[in-house]
Amino acid sequence: MTDAQSFYGRWAQVYDWVANAPGVASWRDRAADSLALAPGDTVVEMGCGTGANVPRLRERVAPAGRVVGIDVTQKMLDRARERSARTGESVHYVQADAARPPIREADAVLATFVAGIFEDPAAAVDAWCDSVGTGGRVALLNFQRSPSVLAAPLNLVFEGFVRLSAPGTRLSTRSHASAFERRVRAARDRLTERTVDRRYETMAGGFAGLLSGTVP
Numbered sequence: 001m002t003d004a005q006s007f008y009g010r011w012a013q014v015y016d017w018v019a020n021a022p023g024v025a026s027w028r029d030r031a032a033d034s035l036a037l038a039p040g041d042t043v044v045e046m047g048c049g050t051g052a053n054v055p056r057l058r059e060r061v062a063p064a065g066r067v068v069g070i071d072v073t074q075k076m077l078d079r080a081r082e083r084s085a086r087t088g089e090s091v092h093y094v095q096a097d098a099a100r101p102p103i104r105e106a107d108a109v110l111a112t113f114v115a116g117i118f119e120d121p122a123a124a125v126d127a128w129c130d131s132v133g134t135g136g137r138v139a140l141l142n143f144q145r146s147p148s149v150l151a152a153p154l155n156l157v158f159e160g161f162v163r164l165s166a167p168g169t170r171l172s173t174r175s176h177a178s179a180f181e182r183r184v185r186a187a188r189d190r191l192t193e194r195t196v197d198r199r200y201e202t203m204a205g206g207f208a209g210l211l212s213g214t215v216p
């Protein structure tokens with residue numbers, strides 16, 4: 001079992017509650033919108049967790065499209081399957097490593113609060129860009145520290161949040177947050193290299209950033 005599987009397996013129930021908190025819904029809507037989905041599309045969510053994004057993805061590709069949720073942690077997928085709003089004939093959950101997704105020719109890929117977890121985020125983003133065809137969109141939504149001086153106290157909250165929400169507890173809280181941010185930056189840099197027609201927006205006073213682009 002990997003660090004991620006034991007970490008998220010332990011926290012699946014609590015995570016599900018946090019992932020579906022009311023304030024997070026609008027960020028998830030904007031992430032889904034950034035994919036410019038059309039009815040009939042196949043959209044893959046990498047590290048889909050308990051399926052918090054799935055209802056909005058399903059709605060955008062209905063009636064003939066497909067949503068494929070990939071996650072390495074069985075207990076997170078079990079939580080997703082327990083909710084009727086996150087299931088349906090057009091929804092498929094697959095337990096697999098999202099760094100090597102077992103899918104090709106999707107129309108879009110979404111990864112929310114996931115890129116900072118991978119050992120080699122740039123390679124994961126490469127795999128995600130390769131799994132969509134020409135014209136496919138890829139979007140990454142992540143937490144980050146805010147550059148605003150006024151945000152200093154909230155940046156401490158961010159560090160605590162990263163500690164609680166991502167595996168890797170052998171580091172100090174601050175180093176853990178910095179390593180997390182480096183990985184998010186590496187993922188964004190690779191998405192920037194691999195895509196055109198990019199859009200970047202921030203939310204929650206700069207504490208969340210959404211980058212999306214089209215694979216040429």
Ligand SMILES: C[S@@+](CC[C@H](N)C(=O)[O-])C[C@H]1O[C@@H](n2cnc3c(N)ncnc32)[C@H](O)[C@@H]1O
Nearest residue numbers: 004008019047048049071072073076097098112
């Ligand atoms: C912070 S949660 C985010 C879940 C979901 N994307 C959301 O927005 O609520 C990170 C998820 O990534 C999954 N994960 C971590 N490493 C993974 C890997 N190599 N392949 C697939 N999923 C992975 C974890 O099991 C967990 O469900």
